[in-house]
Amino acid sequence: MLRVMPKASDKKEKLIESAGKLFHQVGFNQTSIADIAEDSGVPLGNVHYYFKTKADLISEVLDNRKKSIESWFEEFEKLPNPKDRLVGMLGDMEKMKHKVVKYGCPVGSLCQELDKERMPVAKQADGLIKIQLKWVIAQFRELRKKDAEELGLHWMSSIHGTALMANALKDSKVIDSEIARLKSWIKKI
Amino acid sequence: MLRVMPKASDKKEKLIESAGKLFHQVGFNQTSIADIAEDSGVPLGNVHYYFKTKADLISEVLDNRKKSIESWFEEFEKLPNPKDRLVGMLGDMEKMKHKVVKYGCPVGSLCQELDKERMPVAKQADGLIKIQLKWVIAQFRELRKKDAEELGLHWMSSIHGTALMANALKDSKVIDSEIARLKSWIKKI
DNA sequence: GTCTATATGTTGATAGAC
């Protein structure tokens, strides 16, 4: 007899979602498992059924973010011109600028925090920066730039530095200004 | 009769120094007062005689850092050409690049961490970025640049973004590359 | 799978002897 497979609990998904949000807004260390349980509506003691440790939890959050970055790039690949793809990346930055002003870059700020830990998960966070950088460099290569690596580093530094400045100054105009600068720069080169 | 004033205890100074070092290397949240006591050689219970709360401690650390930034600028003011002053700023970045690779920027990474707290001290950290930015903009103004504000923002974003990238990639060449880029950029404009 | 109750450890901060 056919039996409908029980739908995998969506509690795990909810926990990852809440954890990702709170780690961004409040930081990893400042977010307790109790906070995550409350935000997701899952009882405190139940969290450890899905995630053995807090490190496992952030590890899955980072894994999720990696997948979303990758599918993000897949979307851009549909554009034939690498310049348009890079401009598309700026468009996404524009979209989330208000969150960046409030809480910093969801990737960059987490990297800086975790790099101070002695946890293996820090390398996983740094990996997110690396795949972004790798993709950006690939775009410059496709544009036949010989110094593609340096250009890619400059691009990524500008973006992450802008996020940090906007967060520190609490001013989204910082992001507008730098997006405009990068757009005109990419056009010229 | 003359009496030599008792030399103010240097314990407070030692505590601030250790706290500053550890907040940079390990982060604010991950550094316990016990860690600071141990590093500075001051008994745990004695810390609270000098600093009522942990927030008071970081507040004085930030105050110290502000003074050092200001005396740093005073030194640069001796140079007649604003371009040389900005290049001097890059020289200081070069000097501390290995620490930045290991622990991130001592100002930027702390700002990002504290901005996620709900503590008044976050604004004090952001203030450090603001006085740096203000000084940089002043240099561009002296160079008669009409878009001095944008240029200053770009300069600061580049520096802080580079620090974040170097920390994430664990590679000091990132800093070398961006310093070279900023040096040639400042020459041309 | 789900949840309550709780063990265990660490934290920031205090009280009070010297």
Add this chain to the structure above:
DNA sequence: GTCTATCAACATATAGAC
């Protein structure tokens, strides 16, 4: 001023009933 001893709160993680 200095330091020991300790409190109270909170953290992560676990045990075990349902």
